Amino acid sequence: MKKLIIINGPNLNLLGKREPAIYGSLTFTEFFETVKQKYTQVELSYYQSNIEGEIIDKLHDVGFNYDGIILNAAAYTHTSVGIGDAVKGIETPVVEVHISNTFAREEFRHQSYISPNAKGVILGFGLQSYELAIQSFL
Ligand code: DQA
Numbered sequence: 001m002k003k004l005i006i007i008n009g010p011n012l013n014l015l016g017k018r019e020p021a022i023y024g025s026l027t028f029t030e031f032f033e034t035v036k037q038k039y040t041q042v043e044l045s046y047y048q049s050n051i052e053g054e055i056i057d058k059l060h061d062v063g064f065n066y067d068g069i070i071l072n073a074a075a076y077t078h079t080s081v082g083i084g085d086a087v088k089g090i091e092t093p094v095v096e097v098h099i100s101n102t103f104a105r106e107e108f109r110h111q112s113y114i115s116p117n118a119k120g121v122i123l124g125f126g127l128q129s130y131e132l133a134i135q136s137f138l
Pocket of ligand 1: 074
């Protein structure tokens with residue numbers, strides 16, 4: 001069975017409460033439960049941290065023994081050379097996802113340190129972006 005992990009970065013623990021007009025009103029836990037039930041053919045896990053170094057540690061942990069990583073590094077996408085280097089340094093393919101269409105938003109969200117080393121990028125489809133990323137690994 002394929003092993004996939006969703007890694008969420010800062011403030012994504014607030015999904016459901018945070019700017020619902022942009023990010024929706026579902027909590028990630030609720031969403032994750034429905035997705036887990038839908039994709040029983042994969043072993044799907046979930047990790048969230050607001051701390052840059054913890055996200056890097058997690059990428060190192062899973063980056064040589066998982067089949068796929070679905071990464072929403074949130075604000076760190078636009079700032080973190082460290083997370084970008086970690087994505088480059090591991091073997092497991094990473095699909096970068098964003099809930100919102102970052103290109104339709106402020107200019108600082110147009111830059112990504114993840115994209116150059118990602119297998120692909122899926123953004124702007126709300127929480128469905130995560131599902132499309134899972135499907136890309138099936
Ligand atoms: C986000 C987009 C980022 O620009 C923002 O900082 C986030 C969430 C998204 O999923 O749309 O926190 O990654």
